Amino acid sequence: MPDKSEQTTETSTKKVPFSTNLAYAIGGFPDFFPYNLFYIYFLFFFTDIAGFDPGIGGTICMIVIIWDAVTDPMVGYLSDNSKSKRGRRRPFMAAALIPLAVTTVMLFSTFEMTQRGAFFYYLTIGLLLWTFFTMYDIPYYALGAELTDDFDERGNMRIILGVPMFVAGWIEYAGPMFIWDWVSKLGMDKYLWMNSDQFAWFLSALILETIAVACGYYCIRKTKGTELIDRDPEKAARNMVSGKQFIKNYIELCQDRSVKWLSLFAASGSFVYAIAQGSFVYLMANNLGLSESMQGTYWTFDALIALAHLPLMNYISRRLGKKQCVLLYTLIASAGCFAFFFIGIRSFLYLCIFDVCYLFFSTSFWTVGSALVLDCGEVDEFVTGQRREAAIQGNFSFATKIGAAAATFFNGWMLELLGYDGMAQEQTAQTLRGILTLNTLVPAIMLIVTATLLVMYPINKKNYNLLLNALAQKKEGKPYSTEGFEKLLPANFDHSHP
Numbered sequence: 001m002p003d004k005s006e007q008t009t010e011t012s013t014k015k016v017p018f019s020t021n022l023a024y025a026i027g028g029f030p031d032f033f034p035y036n037l038f039y040i041y042f043l044f045f046f047t048d049i050a051g052f053d054p055g056i057g058g059t060i061c062m063i064v065i066i067w068d069a070v071t072d073p074m075v076g077y078l079s080d081n082s083k084s085k086r087g088r089r090r091p092f093m094a095a096a097l098i099p100l101a102v103t104t105v106m107l108f109s110t111f112e113m114t115q116r117g118a119f120f121y122y123l124t125i126g127l128l129l130w131t132f133f134t135m136y137d138i139p140y141y142a143l144g145a146e147l148t149d150d151f152d153e154r155g156n157m158r159i160i161l162g163v164p165m166f167v168a169g170w171i172e173y174a175g176p177m178f179i180w181d182w183v184s185k186l187g188m189d190k191y192l193w194m195n196s197d198q199f200a201w202f203l204s205a206l207i208l209e210t211i212a213v214a215c216g217y218y219c220i221r222k223t224k225g226t227e228l229i230d231r232d233p234e235k236a237a238r239n240m241v242s243g244k245q246f247i248k249n250y251i252e253l254c255q256d257r258s259v260k261w262l263s264l265f266a267a268s269g270s271f272v273y274a275i276a277q278g279s280f281v282y283l284m285a286n287n288l289g290l291s292e293s294m295q296g297t298y299w300t301f302d303a304l305i306a307l308a309h310l311p312l313m314n315y316i317s318r319r320l321g322k323k324q325c326v327l328l329y330t331l332i333a334s335a336g337c338f339a340f341f342f343i344g345i346r347s348f349l350y351l352c353i354f355d356v357c358y359l360f361f362s363t364s365f366w367t368v369g370s371a372l373v374l375d376c377g378e379v380d381e382f383v384t385g386q387r388r389e390a391a392i393q394g395n396f397s398f399a400t401k402i403g404a405a406a407a408t409f410f411n412g413w414m415l416e417l418l419g420y421d422g423m424a425q426e427q428t429a430q431t432l433r434g435i436l437t438l439n440t441l442v443p444a445i446m447l448i449v450t451a452t453l454l455v456m457y458p459i460n461k462k463n464y465n466l467l468l469n470a471l472a473q474k475k476e477g478k479p480y481s482t483e484g485f486e487k488l489l490p491a492n493f494d495h496s497h498p
Contacts, residue, residue: 015148020226021160024144027219030097030212031137032168034104034129037208039274039404040173041201042107043412044281047422049197050110052118054420058412060119061278062405064126069401071134076394079139080387088390089139089146090220096135097216101209103129108205110198136216138397142390145374147226163307165366170303171211176204177296184292252384253395255490258376261457263399266373268450269330269365270403272443276358278411279438282420286427287435288351298348302355306363317368321461323454326369330451333361337444345436354440361447370396375459379488382471414438458487 046057075092082088106125113121183200194202253259284290284298317325336357345351373396377389418434420427427435463485473480482489 020147020223023219023222024147025160025164026215027093027140027223028164029168029215030093030100031133031140032165033172033208033212034100034133035137036169036277037104037172037176037205038107038129039277039408040281041176043278043408043415044285045108045201046118046122047415047420048285049201050118051423052115053416054412054422055416056115056119056412057122058409058416060123060126061408061412063123064130065401065405065408067127068130068134069398069405071131072138072394072397072401073391074394075134075138076142076388076390076392076397079142079390089143090223092139093136093143093216094220096132097213100129100132100136101213103132104209105202105205108201110194110202134397138390138394140219141370141373141393141397143223143226145377145389145393163310166303166306166310166363169306170299172208173302174296174299175208176201177292177299179204179207181292181296253380253388253391256376256380256383257490258379258457258459258488259392259395261453262372262376263395265369265450265453265457266396266399267403268446268453269361269369270400271407272446272450273362273365274404274407275411275446276362276439276443278408279415279435282415282435283345283439284351287345287432288348290348294348298351298355301352302359305356306359309359309363310367313364313368322368322372323457323460326364326372327451327454329360329364330447330454333357333359334444334447334451336360337440337447341437341440341444345439358443361450372457372459375464378464378468378471379459382467382474383489383493411438463488 043054043057043061046052046060047054079088079092082091084091103125107122107129111121180197180200183196183203186196254263281295284295290298313325313329316328320328336354340350340354340357343350345354373393374389376392377387380392381387414434415431418431420431420435466484467488470480470482470485482493
């Protein structure tokens, strides 16, 4: 007999207990830390700390992120069809925690090596890191879809998740800078096996990942019993029979209108996030000449503004709808990026004002925007009769990684073409102008593309609730109507019913 707390549970429109929401939110730290540490700092670490060429760093980023994208659907499929009595999500998360922490620390460690040696070392560690990241990330977000199927409650859950998300952002953005500043002042080079700059980054990764592992295990323990465990293990076994079924699984999802447009939105939005985040540290260090402690101060401001904005975002999301909220914020951010391309970012004050504009997009994209994926599961279940939350999350994540891979490759080689030299005391005027363009004009244009794709995403609160009611009737074998949510269904969908 399985443990009573592991018995099958049903999604419910009831409010999720705050304690469950909090435990789930804390489980985001093992996801946020390696993800953002990589996107914000790896290229900078590779060029300015390890001392290698930005073009090579950009190529490594592209390859490992594409690998991460490829593994997303695979892990999603495996998680959805898992036969474990402990659930479909938490066993994957538990298995990934320690290896993910170890590879993250190794990625921010330096050794004496050639450019070729560096390429193969960081490429290998990066591939391993993103494999373990996917093992945690996809089941973790799929677990969120199993806590409730209420349209507004899912948005609220993502807002609550936004609190540790931006706290984690502050810790991982500001923390390495404060640690770097502190270690540099100690003058311990003769006692270390690497120079103080390199040791500061190793120490930062070690501290962050220790916190992440503790938070991950807390989430796994406290969310025990919340998963949907398949009542029919033989069905799960049949679904796992071949790679053909795996491919069929994702062809079906790509034909889903909601999943298709949301994936395109995710790819474009992730491109914006990755290109801005990856080049932002270069702007602060070179265009503005900010010290490590001042950069840490900036990231503290960034986190406080993001956190303070969450209640307003939650209110707007509930009043206008999740899609409309993200669309509004994306257009505001685009206008701000266009403005600062022409105005320039000439001081710390300008930097903070620009950050407020950019945060309109980044906060909404990763909280309310990512909550949109949770609603696609019920559409898929209505059409196919299957619950494939992890597969849908994998599809969404695949799209974000493809966008991010393109952005990091673009960043690395643009810096190379602009003549960026991480070991130089000063950069040329052309290089500085190019860094400003990477942070303003490029995101501004892509934000317009992102907003256009989001307009095509068809789910809103009204048609989702109509579908949810019809789904309940369909499960009970009662007559139901597809009126009001026809555009959520495939063109060849049979609208006849009992």
